[in-house]
Amino acid sequence: MSSVPKQMPDPAPRKHEASRIGEALAQVGACGLFLFAILAAIPKSLRHIRETVRQIWFVGAMSLVIIMTSGLFVGMVLGLQLYYVLSIFGGTAALGTVVSLSLYRELGPVVTALLFAGRAGTSVTAEIGLMRATDQLSAMEMMAVDPMAYVAAPRFLACVIAMPLLACVFNALGIFGAHLVGVTWLGLDNGTFWSNMTSSVDVWKDVVNGLWKSCAFGAVVALIAVFQGYTTPPTSEGVAYATTRTVVFSSIVVLALDFVMTAFLM
């Protein structure tokens, strides 16, 4: 009887996986160090305040159309769905309350951050990646201008400032959309809609906590976008992968961070 040689597990895949995990951890570590470098460059970046204002325009004002459109439709869908669910229990009067709390606490900051990552995060990554590929960052270094202070920090600050403002716009348009569907279309009393909302929404617990979340999401999206652009290989393929990674990583981290912040802020 011939004995079948015992198959030994191939160590190569395990080694491959281990090296990939190691690389991922190294990336997280490098991203953390990059955050410290950006924070350290912020005082110096205040000398380039015009650049920061220019970036707020690019990442904030230029994102308004997508944020406003999305906010309006999210609010309209919320209004429609909740009206029918609440009407089952005879509680349509609570529409304003439920819509506003959903938007202030969760949907406003989170959906705005996801849209922001797609609209502004990718453009920041692509811009910095192309600056890297065309030696513009090296040229700045050679002109004794620190790219961390002139390129990275202004974009980071711009995202942190723009995100809560965009979330406010998203919330406002969302509530307007819900009002449009609930009151104008489905006939809910206008006074009930607004009075229930104002009596049950707490400015500090609901609105301000939502804005804190927005600031944190803005910082996370900005960090990932700038880091990906700064460290991308200087090729067209490298820039393409970096922009994709910005959207994927930002979305995952925003959703995970939302859970953590919600747990702490409740």
Add this chain to the structure above:
Amino acid sequence: MVEVRDVRTTLNGKVIFDGIDLEIPRGKITAIMGPSGTGKTTLLRHLTGQLMPDAGTILVDGRNVRTLSRNDLFDLREKIGYLFQNSALLTDFSVFENVAFPLRQHLKLPEELVRNIVLTKLQAVGLRGAAELMPSELSGGMARRVALARAIVRDPMLILYDEPFVGLDPIALNQVLKLIRILNDTLGITSILVAHEFAAVARVVDHVYLIAAGKIAAQGTPDELTRDDSPWTKQFFGGEADGPVPFHYPARDYALDLGFPAVST
């Protein structure tokens, strides 16, 4: 002005410099030449501290680049002009703003003075009329001349030119050569020029270093190198395929690659 002593560099497992020494005197124009991939740009990056060698000493204006802090490196770079191989213009800024960028970042000059300095430099490279154009509207040669104007805008003590003649038409090439010479003669600027065009280089430089296989293969004035009999200079300046520098990247037998039986020799 610049001293390089026993510099050794390995990049991605490939030995770039295996102990090179060179000396660049103040106020002279020195050319660094050599086959592609031999490390000429790497040497310029060593001189400016953008990339540190594995070993050796690099002195620029008496300061050891390898031991300088980031702030000290930035201080040193303020006195160095660098012309990048691909121009590296800031694409969001106009030609005027690109040339004004180093002035605006480091000096608080009145706007009128900035304007006059920038227009003077643009006039020197023949592009005063292109001041309001964006980099995307420039040809490769024009972008290179704008980058040259930006490199000289603060009248640096040392200018590093990385392939300054690529993409220039004969008229622009002639003017840039004259400009390099004038800058040296009138302002006493030290220039290091990385280039392949020996005929053009020979018209302006005082000294030439030929780098090959990680070493200084030859050095001297352009006339001395023209008369030099070493196989390196004969092959490089004669443009011959056969010689100490292989034209072909290492590969297996050509006949085998084409599917023919190997020819025994």
